[in-house]
Amino acid sequence: MNPTPDTWQLAAAHGWWFVQRGREILLGGDGGIPRGVCPLADLDALPVLQVGELDGLPCYAVDLPPAAPFGGFFGEPRKLLDSLPARGRGALARALEVLEWDRAHRFCGACGAPTVPRSGAIVRHCSNEACRREHFPRVSPVVIVAVERGDEILLGRSPHFPPGVYSVLAGFVDAGESAEDAAHREIFEETALSIRDLRYFASQPWPFPHSLMLGFQATYAGGDIVCAPGEIEDAAFFRVDRLPATFRFRQTLSSWLIRDFCRRHGHDFPDRG
Numbered sequence: 001m002n003p004t005p006d007t008w009q010l011a012a013a014h015g016w017w018f019v020q021r022g023r024e025i026l027l028g029g030d031g032g033i034p035r036g037v038c039p040l041a042d043l044d045a046l047p048v049l050q051v052g053e054l055d056g057l058p059c060y061a062v063d064l065p066p067a068a069p070f071g072g073f074f075g076e077p078r079k080l081l082d083s084l085p086a087r088g089r090g091a092l093a094r095a096l097e098v099l100e101w102d103r104a105h106r107f108c109g110a111c112g113a114p115t116v117p118r119s120g121a122i123v124r125h126c127s128n129e130a131c132r133r134e135h136f137p138r139v140s141p142v143v144i145v146a147v148e149r150g151d152e153i154l155l156g157r158s159p160h161f162p163p164g165v166y167s168v169l170a171g172f173v174d175a176g177e178s179a180e181d182a183a184h185r186e187i188f189e190e191t192a193l194s195i196r197d198l199r200y201f202a203s204q205p206w207p208f209p210h211s212l213m214l215g216f217q218a219t220y221a222g223g224d225i226v227c228a229p230g231e232i233e234d235a236a237f238f239r240v241d242r243l244p245a246t247f248r249f250r251q252t253l254s255s256w257l258i259r260d261f262c263r264r265h266g267h268d269f270p271d272r273g
C-alpha cells in the first residue's frame with residue numbers, strides 16, 4: 001500500500017528517490033537518480049508519494065521546499081533524458097507529473113474546498129461532503145509531426161528557441177479534437193501547408209509539466225509556407241544532407257522523427273553532442 005503523506009517516515013524507505021526542488025531534481029553520486037536509502041533522512045518528515053516501481057524497487061517522489069536545509073547536487077531533469085534508460089525516463093516522467101499534479105490540486109476545482117490524498121492510490125478527493133469530487137493526474141496531449149517532401153523534411157523554429165535551432169512542428173490537441181485532426185490543423189495554422197498520409201510513429205511522456213507527445217509522420221500535400229506570426233519565426237523544407245541545427249538531446253520524440261527520416265534516406269542523424 002502506498003504511504004499516506006502525513007504518516008510517512010522517510011528514514012525507513014529504500015528505493016529510487018525523485019526529489020524535486022523548484023525546477024531541479026536531486027542527483028546521485030553517479031549523476032543519475034539517487035537509489036537506496038532515503039537521501040533526505042536527516043530532514044523532518046516530508047510528504048512522500050509512491051509513484052510505481054523501477055527495476056523491482058519502489059519509486060518515491062518528494063517535493064522539497066526551497067528553504068529545506070539540504071545541500072545535495074541538483075540538476076535540470078531534461079538533462080537526464082539522454083543518460084537514463086527508457087524505463088528510467090518513464091519513471092522520471094511519472095514522478096515529475098505526479099508531483100506537479102499534487103502541488104496543483106490541493107483545493108477542489110469544483111467547490112474550492114481542500115482536497116486530501118487517498119492512501120494506496122494517486123488520487124486526491126474533495127473534503128467537502130456535498131462534493132467529494134476525485135482529482136486524478138491528467139496529461140495534455142501534444143501532436144508532433146514530421147512532414148516530408150521527397151528527401152526534404154519540414155522544420156521550423158519558434159521565437160523562444162536558441163538561435164539557429166530548428167525542430168519538427170508541434171502543438172496541443174484541442175478539447176474535443178482527435179490527434180489526427182490536431183496534426184492537420186497545427187501544420188496548417190503554423191505554416192499554411194496541407195498534409196496527407198498521416199501515420200502514427202511513437203509517443204513519449206513529456207513531464208514539462210504534464211504532456212504526452214504523439215508523434216506522426218506525414219507527406220506534404222500542397223501550399224506555400226506562410227509562418228504564423230508570433231508562433232513560428234521561420235520554417236522551411238530542409239534536404240536530408242543539409243539539415244540545420246536541432247536540439248541536442250537525442251532521446252526525444254523530435255530527434256527520433258528526424259533520425260528516422262535520415263535513416264530512410266541513407267544518412268546518419270547528425271550528432272550534435
Ligand SMILES: [Zn+2]
Nearest residue numbers: 108111126131
Ligand atoms: Zn469539491
